[in-house]
Amino acid sequence: VDEIAASLSTPASDVHIVPGLSCTNRFGATDYMRGEETQILGAVSLLKPLQSGRRLLCLPGTHTKWVVVEAGRVLEFLSAPTGEVYQTLHAHSVLVRDMDAKPFEREAFMRGVAAFNQHPQAQLLHRLFEVRSRQLKGELSAAEAAGFLSGLLIASDNAGGVELAALAGTQTPVAVIGAPALTSLYALALEARGVGSLQLDGSLAALAGLTAVQRQFELEGAT
Amino acid sequence: VDEIAASLSTPASDVHIVPGLSCTNRFGATDYMRGEETQILGAVSLLKPLQSGRRLLCLPGTHTKWVVVEAGRVLEFLSAPTGEVYQTLHAHSVLVRDMDAKPFEREAFMRGVAAFNQHPQAQLLHRLFEVRSRQLKGELSAAEAAGFLSGLLIASDNAGGVELAALAGTQTPVAVIGAPALTSLYALALEARGVGSLQLDGSLAALAGLTAVQRQFELEGAT
Numbered sequence: 505v506d507e508i509a510a511s512l513s514t515p516a517s518d519v520h521i522v523p524g525l526s527c528t529n530r531f532g533a534t535d536y537m538r539g540e541e542t543q544i545l546g547a548v549s550l551l552k553p554l555q556s557g558r559r560l561l562c563l564p565g566t567h568t569k570w571v572v573v574e575a576g577r578v579l580e581f582l583s584a585p586t587g588e589v590y591q592t593l594h595a596h597s598v599l600v601r602d603m604d605a606k607p608f609e610r611e612a613f614m615r616g617v618a619a620f621n622q623h624p625q626a627q628l629l630h631r632l633f634e635v636r637s638r639q640l641k642g643e644l645s646a647a648e649a650a651g652f653l654s655g656l657l658i659a660s661d662n663a664g665g666v667e668l669a670a671l672a673g674t675q676t677p678v679a680v681i682g683a684p685a686l687t688s689l690y691a692l693a694l695e696a697r698g699v700g701s702l703q704l705d706g707s708l709a710a711l712a713g714l715t716a717v718q719r720q721f722e723l724e725g726a727t
Numbered sequence: 728v729d730e731i732a733a734s735l736s737t738p739a740s741d742v743h744i745v746p747g748l749s750c751t752n753r754f755g756a757t758d759y760m761r762g763e764e765t766q767i768l769g770a771v772s773l774l775k776p777l778q779s780g781r782r783l784l785c786l787p788g789t790h791t792k793w794v795v796v797e798a799g800r801v802l803e804f805l806s807a808p809t810g811e812v813y814q815t816l817h818a819h820s821v822l823v824r825d826m827d828a829k830p831f832e833r834e835a836f837m838r839g840v841a842a843f844n845q846h847p848q849a850q851l852l853h854r855l856f857e858v859r860s861r862q863l864k865g866e867l868s869a870a871e872a873a874g875f876l877s878g879l880l881i882a883s884d885n886a887g888g889v890e891l892a893a894l895a896g897t898q899t900p901v902a903v904i905g906a907p908a909l910t911s912l913y914a915l916a917l918e919a920r921g922v923g924s925l926q927l928d929g930s931l932a933a934l935a936g937l938t939a940v941q942r943q944f945e946l947e948g949a950t
Contacts, residue, residue, distance in 0.1 A: 531846050533857040534864040567856060583856040588820050589812075596815040597808065623754050627887035628851050629880065633790060633806040634756040641757040657852065664850035 505578050522717055529582045530668065537581060539710075540569050546712030547681050547704055548576055560674040562665055563706070564658075564686045566591070570665045572672045582668060586661045587686075594650055599635040602646035608685055609651030610692075612644065616655020617693045620663070628660045654689065662693045669699075682706040728801050745940055752805045753891065760804060762933075763792050769935030770904050770927055771799050783897040785888055786929070787881075787909045789814070793888045795895045805891060809884045810909075817873055822858040825869035831908055832874030833915075835867065839878020840916045843886070851883045877912065885916045892922075905929040 507523035524538035540563045547561060548554045554561070554573065561571040566587040572579040594600045620631060635653045638644040644652055669678070677700040680687040687703040694701045730746035747761035763786045770784060771777045777784070777796065784794040789810040795802045817823045843854060858876045861867040867875055892901070900923040903910040910926040917924045 531842070531849060531854060531857070533842070533854075534860050534866070535856070536860055536863060582853055583860070584850075584852045585820065585822065585856050585859075586852055588822075589816070589852065589855070592815045592819040593812070596819055597811050599808065599811075619754070619756075625848075625890075626754060627807075627883050627890075629807045629809055629812065629884050630805055630887040631754060631756075632812070633758070633808050634754070636808075637757050637759055637806070640759060643757070660850050661852050664853040667848075667850075 505580065520717070520721065522714075525578060525581070527578075527580055529580065530671065531582075535581060535583050537569055537571075537583070540571070541578070542713035542717070543681055543706055543709040544571060544573065544578065544713070545716050546709040546714070547679055548573065549716050550709065550712050551679055551702060551704060553677060553702065554679055557675045558673055559679065560665065560669045560672070560676075561679045561681060562690055562701075564661075564680065564682045564690050568661055570668050572668070572674055580672065582664075584661050584664065586657055590654055590657050593632075593653060599632065599653055600646075600649045601639075602649065605647050605650035608654075608689070609648055612648035612651030613655040613658075613689060614692065614696070615644075615648075616652040616657075617659040617696050618655075619652075620656050620659035621696060624663050628656070631656055655693070658689055658693045659696070662690065662697060662699075666694075666697060666699055676700045677702045679704060681709050728803065743940070743944065745937075748801060748804070750801075750803055752803065753894065754805075758804060758806050760792055760794075760806070763794070764801070765936035765940070766904055766929055766932040767794060767796065767801065767936070768939050769932040769937070770902055771796060772939050773932065773935050774902055774925060774927060776900060776925065777902055780898045781896055782902065783888065783892045783895070783899075784902045784904060785913055785924075787884075787903065787905045787913050791884055793891050795891070795897055803895065805887075807884050807887065809880055813877055813880050816855075816876060822855065822876055823869075823872045824862075825872065828870050828873035831877075831912070832871055835871035835874030836878040836881075836912060837915065837919070838867075838871075839875040839880075840882040840919050841878075842875075843879050843882035844919060847886050851879070854879055878916070881912055881916045882919070885913065885920060885922075889917075889920060889922055899923045900925045902927060904932050 505527040529535040558574040563569040568584045568586045571581040680690045681704045691701045728750040752758040781797040786792040791807045791809045794804040902925045903913045904927045914924045
């Protein structure tokens with residue numbers, strides 16, 4: 505894992521930029537994060553379970569990051585455009601027709617999770633048309649379609665995350681860091697697979713990360 | 728597999744509507760086709776290899792259909808919104824930024840197919856961010872991004888199709904029916920998995936299907 509930007513400091517302003525990270529991920533592709541590294545630093549400083557052993561972090565969002573950490577260091581990570589796929593299919597496909605439909609309709613979300621988990625080896629593409637066909641059949645209302653779609657996508661994302669955890673040999677619980685409405689969906693989907701998780705608000709994590717960086721600068725200035 | 732619309736006949740006009748089909752697919756979801764059944768009828772009448780044994784047909788498009796036929800009957804089918812996912816991600820995500828980029832850039836398409844096939848068990852969502860990160864790294868040009876994305880998606884769709892073929896016990900070659908520019912991509916991706924295919928132009932198949940229906944009516948009228 506490499507840093508992708510240097511910090512910047514001028515005598516007048518003393519502004520610092522926390523560098524992002526790049527790595528070659530498990531599938532041999534270059535991967536990037538810019539911003540999440542600060543939240544990870546904050547999460548490790550706030551959450552005791554992350555301070556020992558090898559741990560898996562999940563930072564869900566437009567581009568979800570799955571991150572393996574050990575002893576305060578990032579060992580590897582993997583990005584998945586889960587939020588972006590959800591948003592584009594919601595807004596621009598025939599799968600969801602009710603534009604007011606929300607992904608946080610919990611019962612429909614859990615039905616999507618359960619549907620995916622019944623056939624976890626299936627290709628995600630071979631499950632997505634159900635969002636439409638179940639509406640045609642009357643099994644799913646227009647308002648429930650977004651929640652069901654979100655359930656399929658997050659269950660697929662979590663299946664890959666759990667696979668990464670097994671390959672990297674991480675211990676549970678998984679730390680899920682981000683907007684509370686979203687981390688709660690990931691935690692529910694992980695629970696449906698029998699995987700325990702901790703949730704941390706992403707803005708608290710970012711603040712704690714920036715505080716940790718500031719303290720590091722002060723310590724360096726004092727020596 | 729059930730018919731979803733009856734044919735219509737009036738003394739004055741003698742108009743007939745070929746009914747669509749519905750089934751409960753392999754994942755327990757209701758599935759629908761409207762139009763492809765006519766192409767399937769045409770393909771079976773035109774292509775000798777489809778007239779014996781149990782066969783897999785692939786009708787790629789906005790909503791790709793994978794269809795198992797035997798003795799001129801549809802046994803089961805499965806829809807995948809592969810074309811729609813491609814189109815929405817191309818037009819509305821950060822994965823493809825060059826709006827003129829085409830999926831038919833063959834070399835980039837084959838790189839996407841090969842990348843997917845190296846880790847066929849991975850979740851598709853965990854491979855899609857590569858379309859962006861490989862551009863940031865300079866491994867993929869903006870013009871090649873669409874082809875690479877198309878390769879990942881079609882390889883995933885084909886992996887599910889080949890899995891369906893194994894579970895349903897169909898014989899090769901797979902018949903790929905549709906627009907020639909698209910059937911050639913599916914045939915290339917199947918070949919990369921060692922699966923032989925035949926291609927048939929979708930408009931020829933539709934015409935042959937309608938002709939077969941007309942002949943059936945004439946035969947019924949003559950008896």
